[in-house]
Amino acid sequence: MSLNLKDDVASLTYDAIVIGSGISGGWAAKELCEQGLKTLVLERGRNVEHNKDYPTATTPPWEFRYRGRINRQQQEENPLITKAAGYGDDCDHFFVKDADHPYIQEKPFDWIRGYQVGGKSLTWGRATQRWSEFEFTAPERFGYGIGWPIGYQDVAPWYSHVEKFIGICGNKDGLEAMPDGEFMKPFDMNAPLTHIKQKLNENYTDRHLVHARWAHLTDPQQVHLDQGRGKCQARNMCMRGCPFGGYFSSVSSTLPWAKKTGNLTIRPHSVVHSIIYDEKLGKASGVRVIDANTKEVIEYKARIIFLNASALNSNLVLLNSKSNRFPNGLGNDSGLLGKYIAFHNYRASVSADIDGFLDKYYFGRNPTDLILVNFRNLHKQETDFHGGYTTFMNAYRDQHTPETEQGQVGARYKDDLCEPGSWHVFAYLQGETVPKESNHVRLSEDKKDQWGIPLLVTSVSYDDNDERMVKDFHTQTSEMLEKAGCKNIQTYNNKQAPGLDIHEMGGVRMGKDPKTSLLNQWNQLHQCKNVFVTDGACMASTGNQSPSILYMALTARAATYAVSEMKKGNL
Ligand SMILES: Cc1cc2nc3c(=O)[nH]c(=O)nc-3n(C[C@H](O)[C@H](O)[C@H](O)COP(=O)(O)OP(=O)(O)OC[C@H]3O[C@@H](n4cnc5c(N)ncnc54)[C@H](O)[C@@H]3O)c2cc1C
Numbered sequence: 404m405s406l407n408l409k410d411d412v413a414s415l416t417y418d419a420i421v422i423g424s425g426i427s428g429g430w431a432a433k434e435l436c437e438q439g440l441k442t443l444v445l446e447r448g449r450n451v452e453h454n455k456d457y458p459t460a461t462t463p464p465w466e467f468r469y470r471g472r473i474n475r476q477q478q479e480e481n482p483l484i485t486k487a488a489g490y491g492d493d494c495d496h497f498f499v500k501d502a503d504h505p506y507i508q509e510k511p512f513d514w515i516r517g518y519q520v521g522g523k524s525l526t527w528g529r530a531t532q533r534w535s536e537f538e539f540t541a542p543e544r545f546g547y548g549i550g551w552p553i554g555y556q557d558v559a560p561w562y563s564h565v566e567k568f569i570g571i572c573g574n575k576d577g578l579e580a581m582p583d584g585e586f587m588k589p590f591d592m593n594a595p596l597t598h599i600k601q602k603l604n605e606n607y608t609d610r611h612l613v614h615a616r617w618a619h620l621t622d623p624q625q626v627h628l629d630q631g632r633g634k635c636q637a638r639n640m641c642m643r644g645c646p647f648g649g650y651f652s653s654v655s656s657t658l659p660w661a662k663k664t665g666n667l668t669i670r671p672h673s674v675v676h677s678i679i680y681d682e683k684l685g686k687a688s689g690v691r692v693i694d695a696n697t698k699e700v701i702e703y704k705a706r707i708i709f710l711n712a713s714a715l716n717s718n719l720v721l722l723n724s725k726s727n728r729f730p731n732g733l734g735n736d737s738g739l740l741g742k743y744i745a746f747h748n749y750r751a752s753v754s755a756d757i758d759g760f761l762d763k764y765y766f767g768r769n770p771t772d773l774i775l776v777n778f779r780n781l782h783k784q785e786t787d788f789h790g791g792y793t794t795f796m797n798a799y800r801d802q803h804t805p806e807t808e809q810g811q812v813g814a815r816y817k818d819d820l821c822e823p824g825s826w827h828v829f830a831y832l833q834g835e836t837v838p839k840e841s842n843h844v845r846l847s848e849d850k851k852d853q854w855g856i857p858l859l860v861t862s863v864s865y866d867d868n869d870e871r872m873v874k875d876f877h878t879q880t881s882e883m884l885e886k887a888g889c890k891n892i893q894t895y896n897n898k899q900a901p902g903l904d905i906h907e908m909g910g911v912r913m914g915k916d917p918k919t920s921l922l923n924q925w926n927q928l929h930q931c932k933n934v935f936v937t938d939g940a941c942m943a944s945t946g947n948q949s950p951s952i953l954y955m956a957l958t959a960r961a962a963t964y965a966v967s968e969m970k971k972g973n974l
Contacts, residue, residue, distance in 0.1 A: 425522020429653025457644030637767025790835030
């Protein structure tokens with residue numbers, strides 16, 4: 404569906420403004436438009452339309468000059484963004500260019516961004532497990548963070564709401580550390596993983612290897628067909644954009660749905676500079692935008708504003724929203740804006756070989772992994788590190804690389820290459836990190852971007868807690884794989900910088916007390932109630948699950964609350 408961009412931007416006044424059109428902004432747009440609000444979505448990047456703007460979606464590998472891989476020029480010109488998981492010649496158009504969007508790394512931080520309509524929803528990995536009550540309560544229970552103002556029961560119905568609409572595949576496993584949701588059937592569990600799962604059940608009571616949950620349509624329902632989406636074809640080329648709409652992105656799902664209501668206006672090339680605070684009204688009155696191409700400054704007005712520019716950009720926008728009332732950034736009476744930034748520990752992995760199963764294979768290019776559900780620090784603090792961790796796991800057959808008597812030539816060699824090789828197992832860590840005041844972002848005092856907006860300074864790092872978690876992960880995963888009969892078990896610590904996990908969170912955290920937090924239980928700024936922040940910036944802690952589905956659930960919840968408050972005349 405065309406988003407009819409050009410005709411729509413004549414009006415300067417709307418009921419609601421949404422800043423950012425990615426995973427969370429798409430949800431804000433859908434909910435606000437469906438609930439009757441004339442909504443303007445401001446997006447700094449170019450427009451991307453489902454299908455029309457997926458130039459490589461069906462390109463075969465041999466038509467790419469480098470088979471879709473990164474070439475030296477790309478790497479030299481973009482040393483940062485080319486590190487991103489899955490980045491390649493086949494999908495580089497959905498990532499920023501380093502030189503266009505500088506920031507200052509006081510400590511190494513790989514800030515991975517996709518500036519376009521759809522944001523990172525086009526390139527995300529699509530893992531969508533729910534948080535459990537353990538994750539909401541652990542920081543306060545074990546004394547390494549503040550209490551959340553909400554718990555699992557507050558978001559459970561909103562998880563269901565989101566899951567049904569975007570389509571999640573998974574299995575109901577009945578585990579308290581990873582609650583079940585509204586699932587379509589999962590992809591098959593392959594033979595070695597089924598074997599490892601069984602061995603874990605025999606050897607442990609607390610180690611559960613199960614299907615992770617993924618935003619892929621394995622059995623599309625009417626609501627998905629109504630979105631114009633179809634079944635996942637197991638091509639595993641998602642990051643190019645899916646012509647079938649097999650995975651969820653805001654471009655294939657929430658934004659066109661919002662457009663159908665007739666209430667959506669979307670304006671690309673609109674770099675939000677700041678939110679305007681009206682001292683007389685005591686609330687925000689609109690948003691100041693710089694046109695990315697013409698540099699023209701435009702002010703849009705609205706009764707409510709949803710900030711969904713992704714975690715660090717939402718921090719930047721608020722820090723840059725200065726007024727007499729808020730000289731240090733909008734809603735920043737506590738002085739904590741930009742602080743307590745956290746991320747996911749993605750430093751560790753384990754590989755192994757497993758014999759046998761040579762008569763077994765799998766269907767297609769399965770785009771999903773399994774999860775070994777967190778078993779650490781659930782009921783009590785039992786390790787020398789804080790937090791829990793999720794382990795993603797998969798098993799695959801490598802390509803058979805035979806050595807024939809004739810060497811690597813000839814018909815027999817070619818025939819052999821068509822045979823799959825032996826099985827290998829790979830596991831990697833997704834661990835909770837502890838939000839710390841010292842891990843922060845702030846505005847540069849003297850350096851600006853091409854739109855005259857101060858550059859963001861990132862001062863965020865891993866710590867000893869994270870390294871102790873890595874050690875435990877290595878020991879435990881090696882032991883489990885050994886018990887399952889794996890061989891050649893190798894452990895790795897890639898020592899990567901924060902940011903590369905692409906799960907940055909915090910800086911505008913939710914909380915019960917305005918002295919220690921920026922947002923209340925409805926994601927409203929404590930001191931400016933018509934501004935809602937519902938992306939990763941709102942996170943008071945990181946949990947160990949992939950975070951984006953929680954941003955979607957919180958967004959839908961906050962948008963519905965905002966509309967009801969508007970109807971009551973409170974906003
Ligand atoms: C390779 C990869 C794998 C990932 N895997 C997973 C996964 O498996 N599971 C998971 O939960 N998460 C995953 N993520 C993370 C996920 O993509 C993000 O958590 C999610 O996209 C955040 O949603 P958002 O709406 O906050 O930000 P985004 O989706 O990034 O959208 C933000 C939008 O705001 C726009 N914007 C920014 N600043 C401004 C401004 N000043 N003015 C106007 N517009 C602005 C941006 O251009 C962008 O379009 C992955 C990410 C990547 C890249």
